[in-house]
Each structure stands twice: as structure tokens, then as C-alpha cells.
Amino acid sequence: MKILLAEDSKAMRLLVMRALTGAALPDLAFVEAEDGFEAFRLVAEESPDLVLADWNMADVNGLDLLRALRGAGNPVPFGFLTAESSATCRAQAEAAGAQFLLGKPFTAEALVAAVRPYAGA
Amino acid sequence: MTDTVLQAGPISPDDIVEITRTVWSSFLQLDLAVVPPEEAPLPGRVLSAALRLSGAWSGAVLLQCPEGHAAAAAAAMFAREPAQLSDGDARDAVGELANIVAGNIKSLLPAPCELSLPSVGWDGLASAGPSGAGLLHRVAFVATAGVLHVSVWKG
Numbered sequence: 001m002k003i004l005l006a007e008d009s010k011a012m013r014l015l016v017m018r019a020l021t022g023a024a025l026p027d028l029a030f031v032e033a034e035d036g037f038e039a040f041r042l043v044a045e046e047s048p049d050l051v052l053a054d055w056n057m058a059d060v061n062g063l064d065l066l067r068a069l070r071g072a073g074n075p076v077p078f079g080f081l082t083a084e085s086s087a088t089c090r091a092q093a094e095a096a097g098a099q100f101l102l103g104k105p106f107t108a109e110a111l112v113a114a115v116r117p118y119a120g121a
Numbered sequence: 122m123t124d125t126v127l128q129a130g131p132i133s134p135d136d137i138v139e140i141t142r143t144v145w146s147s148f149l150q151l152d153l154a155v156v157p158p159e160e161a162p163l164p165g166r167v168l169s170a171a172l173r174l175s176g177a178w179s180g181a182v183l184l185q186c187p188e189g190h191a192a193a194a195a196a197a198m199f200a201r202e203p204a205q206l207s208d209g210d211a212r213d214a215v216g217e218l219a220n221i222v223a224g225n226i227k228s229l230l231p232a233p234c235e236l237s238l239p240s241v242g243w244d245g246l247a248s249a250g251p252s253g254a255g256l257l258h259r260v261a262f263v264a265t266a267g268v269l270h271v272s273v274w275k276g
Contacts, residue, residue: 008238009213009214009216009217009220010199010210010213011195011198011199011210011213011214011217012198012217014198014199014200015148015198018200055224056220056224056236056238057238058238082224083220083221083222083223083224083225083227084224084227084228084236085224085225085228086227086228086232088232088233103225104144104221104224104225105143105144105147105148105221106147107147
């Protein structure tokens with residue numbers, strides 16, 4: 001399973017990767033992006049099975065990234081990992097085509113449960 | 122147990138306590154105890170991270186983390202010894218923690234409300250707070266890693 005992780009904090013990327021590495025997901029591999037621009041390019045180059053994105057990033061935020069992907073006809077499964085977990089944000093994420101939104105802070109168990117359904121895609 | 126200066130709004134000190142303690146226990150495995158701010162002054166160098174909130178509610182969230190606490194937080198998030206980490210790693214970790222605390226505080230505020238990216242720096246914001254804003258609540262914590270202050274500003 002190849003996961004593209006779009007997150008501007010290296011500390012958070014490492015924390016997410018550690019949590020998922022311990023979950024016995026098949027053929028787990030990560031591609032890291034520091035912002036939405038880089039993530040958009042890497043989705044095309046790497047064809048990940050799942051995109052996990054922060055919401056609050058410089059220049060192109062996570063919602064803009066999702067809208068750009070869907071606007072380009074890319075149906076890659078997409079989940080938000082974000083502290084922006086209000087009802088408004090959840091509605092915007094769903095309307096834009098996100099599969100899930102997991103609020104920070106989250107547990108490793110909740111993260112794995114959110115990601116596992118896409119491991120066999 | 123906390124400083125409250127302006128009239129209480131949609132955020133209470135208890136909200137700040139619950140959010141911050143949950144973030145610290147979830148991501149750093151650190152327990153935070155609440156103490157009166159006057160009994161827990163910020164010692165030495167302080168790494169501050171501020172995020173602006175604007176929209177239906179305008180203000181800021183400020184996290185002030187002394188050097189030792191910042192190093193411990195970065196070590197936990199990077200899973201490395203503090204000596205192996207750079208100043209940039211500490212800024213990254215504290216900025217992200219502040220972003221998570223502020224994002225959860227934002228969820229308690231009236232919508233629409235936008236959250237800025239964190240502005241992180243040593244000492245610069247430690248005493249005066251974000252410019253143009255008045256202190257609403259300040260909560261002080263202590264942990265094995267040292268003192269931590271989280272404050273919410275309005276304006």
C-alpha cells in the first residue's frame with residue numbers, strides 16, 4: 001500500500017508513519033510532500049493508493065489539493081488528518097470528495113482503522 | 122488556577138486545559154498538571170508559537186514552551202534523543218503542537234473563522250503576546266519536561 005502524506009510538519013509526518021508502520025498493512029510505502037503543490041505533482045508521479053493530507057498548509061492547503069485532484073479527474077482515496085475538525089470543515093471535506101476526516105489529536109488505533117479499508121484497493 | 126483578563130467568551134480555561142492535555146498525552150505521552158500561572162513562570166529561553174484566528178471571532182492562540190520542554194516535545198515526536206535534534210526540529214514540533222491546540226480551539230468558535238499558519242520564534246512573543254490583542258485566558262501547566270503556558274487572546 002502506497003500512501004502519499006501531505007503534511008507541512010516533519011514531526012507529524014514521522015508520527016503518522018510510525019503509527020502506520022506498526023499496523024501490518026501490506027507492502028506499506030510512503031511518499032512525503034511538504035505542501036499541496038508538491039503533493040499534487042507526486043500524486044501524478046507516484047499513483048498512491050491513498051492520500052493523507054493536513055488541512056492547514058501554506059499556499060495550497062489540503063482542501064485546495066483535494067479540489068484540484070478531483071477537478072483533474074483523479075479519484076484517489078483521500079483522507080484528512082487535521083485539527084480543523086469542525087462540522088463546517090467536515091461538510092466541506094465531504095462535499096469536495098474526501099473519504100474521511102480524522103481530527104488531531106488521534107490515536108494510532110483510530111488512524112489505522114481509518115486507513116485499513118484502503119489497503120486492499 | 123488560570124488568568125482570565127477579558128470577559129469570558131466562547132472559550133473557557135477548562136476548554137484550553139482539556140484540549141492541551143489531550144494533545145500532550147496523545148502525541149507526547151506527557152501528563153500535564155495545571156498550576157497557577159504566577160507559580161509557574163517561564164524560565165530562560167522560550168519558544169513561542171502563535172496562530173491568528175480571524176472571521177466571526179478574531180484573536181490568537183499562543184503556546185509558550187521553554188527550551189527544555191520544546192526539546193522534550195521534539196524528541197517525542199521525532200522519536201530521537203534531544204541531542205540529535207536541530208533548532209528547526211524544535212520549531213517544527215512546537216509549531217505543529219500549537220497548530221493542533223489552536224485548531225481544536227477554533228472548533229469552539231463561531232463560524233466562519235480562519236486559522237493562520239503558526240508563527241514560531243524564540244522569546245519574541247513571550248511577554249507581550251500577539252500585537253493588537255488582549256489576553257482572554259492564560260493556562261499554565263507543568264510536566265516532567267517543565268513548564269508550558271497556553272493563552273488565548275482576543276482582538
